[in-house]
Amino acid sequence: MEFVLLLLISHLNFICGLIPGLTPPAGLKKKRIYHQIRNPPPEHEMNPTYWRNQAQETLKRALNLQKLNTGVAKNIILFLGDGMGIPTVTAARILKGQLESKTGEEGFLEMDKFPHVALSKTYNTNAQVPDSAGTATAYLCGVKANEGTVGVSAASVRRQCNTTFGNEVTSILKWAEDAGKSTGIVTTTRVQHATPSASYAHSVNRDWYADSDMPSEALEQGCKDIAQQLIFNIPGIEVIMGGGRKYMFPRDTPDIEYPNDWKANGTRLDGKNLVEAWKDMKKGKNAHYVWNREQLKSLDLTKIEHLLALFEHGDLQYELERNKTTDPSLEEMVTTAIRILSKNPKGFFLLVEGGRIDHGHHEGKAKMALYEAVEMDKAIGRAGSLTRDTDTLTVITADHSHVFTFGGYTFRGSNIFGLAPYLSDVDSRPFTSILYGNGPGYSLQNGERPNVSNSEIYENNYLAQSAVPLRQETHGGEDVAIFAKGPMAHLFHSVHEQNYIPHVMAYAACIGQNREHCVKFERGPCPSAAWVPIGSGAILLLLLTLLSCI
Structure with missing residues (x-):
């Protein structure tokens, strides 16, 4: 009986999503209507060892950063x-x-x-x-x-x-x-x-x-x-x-x-x-x-x-x-x-x-x-x-x-300029992952949001939809x-x-x-003058270098 009820709710949500202006009865949660198929992750990413090894390699690189470059930037x-x-x-x-x-x-x-x-x-x-x-x-x-x-x-x-x-x-x-x-x-x-x-x-x-x-x-x-x-x-x-x-x-x-x-x-x-x-x-x-x-x-x-x-x-x-x-x-x-x-x-x-x-x-x-x-x-x-x-x-x-933002629960590998994988649960229309908070992409057609399609969103000059109309999008x-x-x-x-x-x-x-934190000094018989940074450990190096020039 519970299965039949869930099936009826699912079909009702689906029908309401396809008919603009028709909403499901109160108390019924509207389901997302997907128009894309989610692909499985790459096979190697299913193995926990892949992620552990990747993290360990990153950790090794991070540990090497303890050897700081305190030289002078030429x-x-x-x-x-x-x-x-x-x-x-x-x-x-x-x-x-x-x-x-x-x-x-x-x-x-x-x-x-x-x-x-x-x-x-x-x-x-x-x-x-x-x-x-x-x-x-x-x-x-x-x-x-x-x-x-x-x-x-x-x-x-x-x-x-x-x-x-x-x-x-x-x-x-x-x-x-x-x-x-x-x-x-x-x-x-x-x-x-x-x-x-x-x-x-x-x-x-x-x-x-x-x-x-x-x-x-x-x-x-x-x-x-x-x-x-x-x-x-x-x-x-x-x-x-x-x-x-x-x-x-x-x-x-x-x-x-x-x-x-x-x-x-x-x-x-x-x-x-x-x-x-x-x-x-x-x-x-x-x-x-x-x-x-x-x-x-x-x-x-x-x-x-x-x-x-x-x-x-x-x-x-x-x-x-x-x-x-x-x-x-x-x-x-x-x-x-x-x-x-x-x-x-x-x-x-x-x-x-x-x-x-x-x-x-x-x-x-x-x-x-x-x-x-x-x-x-x-x-x-x-x-x-x-x-x-x-x-x-x-x-x-x-x-x-x-x-500028991108969202919409897009699937892994989705074209960055593409559509979110499901329709809006408010106006039952598709929308792009990329959106702007404001800007010239704001548009209404007969009081409704445009029904965007794959034929336009990949064009170089496509205006991504925005929430607030402005001639120029803002910082x-x-x-x-x-x-x-x-x-x-x-x-x-x-x-x-x-x-x-x-x-x-x-x-x-x-x-x-x-x-002021660099000291220029003449080394006498030493090779040449140089700029030496004075920092942690560098003062000792400077003193040793000066002694070698006496």
Whole structure:
């Protein structure tokens, strides 16, 4: 009798789920209506020995971390995934595995393999949920700042030019330049965008890309646009790669790649050609300006001292839309940058931004965002193959997260962009695993949620459904991850304020404010002068070395 009753309830729930507006009687729990079949786990994962052995291998690696790398970081590489919150990292890991014809969950991103992991608190001084400008000032300049401002302290007020002066703060790129290291900026956005600009500019408005973007009052008060600061503030920067050509040329100058597109024309009102200004400043040096992949590939990197490469009038194309003939990948740009910068015996600092992860999320296009994250991970792997952990500190983090998530009890190996395995128990319609808390994917058809299908959800420009309608999806406010390897990477160890990041990098490299813990001494008959870190055990080493030189 009990079996018959359960069978009747099951059928009633099934029927009610198929007929919109029909709900089961009170007291009857509605069953999930599955439209997918769950596959069994891989055979080797059914054996407990597999999981025990895996854990033991991980334990061995963890025990080896007791041998800390307390040396000096000759090189520093900072990878910044704009908008790359932890849900994005996880989804990108699955996507990477699925692109390799695996289920995805069991794999590892390159950043996952880094031995030291921490969390970063991303709030701005005046914002609980931050923007990319205030956060960039934190992880590049070492001080928290107001939203919308770059390279200035929290005493500056956005859009008020006269609050700039006296409140400027310098970045780790500047500290590296002052220490004689080579420096570089690589981004998939315009080079004047929030993240890269905080490394060289001081602006109370992140949107002042060119003088045409500034109010007359700001110009009269002496504020400079960000493009101009890129060229003149720190002229020694060896490598600048990204987009943003139109901010470098006089107004209405046709773009070299898109001469018939007025939106790509130059925007400057002061008549300056900043590319020519850059060339003039580099006379007598082996310096090159390029604007496409062919030109980049033709360069003799063994001879180049300075490179300015602007591949688009605005931001670079999404990886899924990139013209592989004319536009380099982020991996290719990073390879080029490291090969140029590595020639300096004093080392280098390189900032690499996967900036269009953020743009994909803002547009509600999760597929665009996640492919950008996978491409950045390729660049991380490439950087690792071109450097050594013994003398290169590599740090990976994000400026902020997004209101992006994936859930729905999807089965193991489900396509990351696919549908949840069952219908909604409210409107009896399918839904994707990936969803946004807000954004342009909000949609109602005749007062109801659209009946999404497999024919649309895998398109590159598909707008994932969102709960609240907004033209642009917003940032998230939760902590983001910090991954680190190399000298002093263990100093990333807990939950940190975001502005802590450049202080660790500077300490590891003995630059900027943190030179005092390194002692430069002449060894007399000993081989050469060197920077020696003073820390646990290092003082004894220093004394023994000094005695050997007497």
